[in-house]
Amino acid sequence: MSNGPVLVPVLGDQLSHGLSSLADRTPEDTVVLMMEVWDETQYVRHHKAKIALIFSAMRHFARELRDTGFTVDYVKLDDPGNTGSFTAEVQRAIRRHAPRGVQITEPGEWRVREMITAWRDTLGVRLRVLPDTRFVCPLPDFFQWAAGRKQWRMEYFYREMRRKTGLLMDGDKPAGGKWNFDAENRGGPDAECRPPAVSHFAPDAITQEVIALVEARFAGHFGSLDHFAWPVTAAQAAHAFDRFLKTRLPLFGRYQDAMMAGTDTMYHAVISPALNIGLIDPVEMCRRAETEWREGRAPIEAVEGFIRQVIGWREYVRGIYWLTMPDLSKANQLGATRPLPEFWWTGETDMACVADCVRATHKNAYAHHIQRLMVMGNFALLAGLSPQDVADWFLVVYADAFEWVELPNVAGMALFADGGKLASKPYAASGAYIDRMSNYCGDCRYDVKRKVGEGACPFNALYWDFLARNEERLAGNPRLANPYATWRRMSADKQAEYRDSAAAFLETLEPAKKGWARA
Structure with a gap:
């Protein structure tokens, strides 16, 4: 067996310092591998801003890891020799570093899991795949919850997540006397609906370099980069969420289903891109929202509605995805066949x-x-x-x-x-x-x-x-x-x-x- 380091590939939606594949590693015997690969930009032709967000956040995360002492082998999209393939880049990294093993957190998507499963036969080194602990409900727990049920209703699953986390609970009872305040969250726009601006982050040098790359390499993709201002670091995501708590959460519930022409974000947190790539922790967000209610700064219907989206719906659809794939990708029970209009x-x-x-x-x-x-x-x-x-x-x-x-x-x-x-x-x-x-x-x-x-x-x-x-x-x-x-x-x-x-x-x-x- 090699005495080399452990190679830890970190994917573009795994940008969390508490990631399970990093949790037991020390800088002394670890090489973190991060890869910008062409295949991931092309399995569908992603919005330019989506590519820019992920690449910029990856580069910032790599810098943070280096600042904590980790060796990061970072393969940029336009680096000479970049094969454009996850598997090929992991194989190249194995040749560079002669690791004693590869350790990775389970991926979020079916096609990537199939690819990683195949690595057991192709990499030639020990492969260890760890659960993604950034979710409240481990997948085996969700499968157990769903087993034997005629219908998988989010409301009942959500109550289990509330009990598990203790969020908005008073003992064994739901805070405010009921589990769900959705009936109070259906207001349309009115004269009092004047949403404040969300946080915007001017692109720094790293992000500007990524934007130039995306404009050059993905010019034919949908979307614009003219207004790119997404948070690309955990610190920026925390700032954006803090602004939501202070300026928009109190009216989020009342107007969460409302739409106004030209008012693109309404009272929403607009934190989901940062959340889904790992820059902010879902339970910590929910605890901070709960504090806003308990300390009298936001009404319970707003806070419950927000928490329901994060530990209820988000966790629920993840479980449904893994429970029903790959059949879900081909599902068409209503026989709909019309192509998308221009x-x-x-x-x-x-x-x-x-x-x-x-x-x-x-x-x-x-x-x-x-x-x-x-x-x-x-x-x-x-x-x-x-x-x-x-x-x-x-x-x-x-x-x-x-x-x-x-x-x-x-x-x-x-x-x-x-x-x-x-x-x-x-x-x-x-x-x-x-x-x-x-x-x-x-x-x-x-x-x-x-x-x-x-x-x-x-x-x-x-x-x-x-x-x-x-x-x-x-x-x-x-x-x-x-x-x-x-x-x-x-x-x-x-x-x-x-x-x-x-x-x-x-x-x-x-x-x-x-x-x-x-x-």
């Missing part, structure tokens, strides 16, 4: 809500969860867009999108492609929902009050068309009993009007002209 990439549509969401996404690599679910996801569901195309789009365009969190949200929550394993009903809505929760409809060319015909909001006819064409699959869903009862009370002529209006609109959709998502 305007999903260009934003060139008269639907004001869609246009604004695409504009914000192109500019920021970000849109908040209701824009994603109830505008883009809702349109995709109603129009019958291919789940695989939609999943690719979401994976490309958002800085926080990794497959473990993106795919269950798209295939399960937004598109019902898994047949209801994740969501209890399709999240289908007409234009009335968007009108209630936003100010988009006031300046839209389409009239949200009109149901059919030229000038009518397309979401209205598409909603009824979706129910009609999926009646055989969905009519037995108890949560859709009322909409189907309404549909059946309509005259045949009225039903035909809706179907014809939807068909006329769908005929206008032009498929994307180039391979924006995949080459």
Whole structure:
């Protein structure tokens, strides 16, 4: 056996000093390997800002590791000899350092796990894969929770996470007398809705170098770098979250589902990109949010809503991903096959809500969860867009999108492609929902009050068309009993009007002209 160091590859979403693969290592006998590889930028053609965020954060993290004494073998994208492949770069590093073994934290995505599993037969040294301890719920615990259940409902899982962490608990009872304050978190925009700015971080020399690299090497990718200001270090992420606690958390609950044209972040924390690459700890965030309530600076509905997203929904979709892969990536229970329209990439549509969401996404690599679910996801569901195309789009365009969190949200929550394993009903809505929760409809060319015909909001006819064409699959869903009862009370002529209006609109959709998502 070699007397060499242990080689510890650290991936681009593992930028945490408490990472399990680093926790038992000392600088004296460890080489940390970090790699910018072409393959990871091209399995889908990621938003320019997403690539820049990850590469810049990786370079900053490497500097922090060196400052603590670790040897870091850092392979930049444009280094001579960079093969562009994770596996090949690990093999090259083994030849350079002659390690006695390779130690790595389990990856977050199925395709990367398959690659690492193959290393056992190809690397020629001992491989040790450790659990990712940065999550509240270890995957074996989630599998045990899900076993034998007819339905996997997040609410019950969330309560277990509350008990496990003690967050918002008074003894064995939920603080405030109930587990969930979602009913208080559904306010639309009003005169008092004036969100303060989020933290922005001017690119330093490292980030500027990365931005130049991305502009040169990924010019054809979706998105802009003109406004790049994401936190790229743990210190910046902590500062951004602290600003959220002080300036936006108190009204986060009230307006968390609201949308306003040109107001891209509303009262959201906008911390998910930093969280998903490891720059900030989820439980620590939740404890700090809880303190804001316990010390009287934020209402419980805001704090509970935030905590539910982090230790409830985020942990839940991770478990669902690993429980259902790889089948989830091919799921299409509603038989949706329509390709993505061109305007999903260009934003060139008269639907004001869609246009604004695409504009914000192109500019920021970000849109908040209701824009994603109830505008883009809702349109995709109603129009019958291919789940695989939609999943690719979401994976490309958002800085926080990794497959473990993106795919269950798209295939399960937004598109019902898994047949209801994740969501209890399709999240289908007409234009009335968007009108209630936003100010988009006031300046839209389409009239949200009109149901059919030229000038009518397309979401209205598409909603009824979706129910009609999926009646055989969905009519037995108890949560859709009322909409189907309404549909059946309509005259045949009225039903035909809706179907014809939807068909006329769908005929206008032009498929994307180039391979924006995949080459």
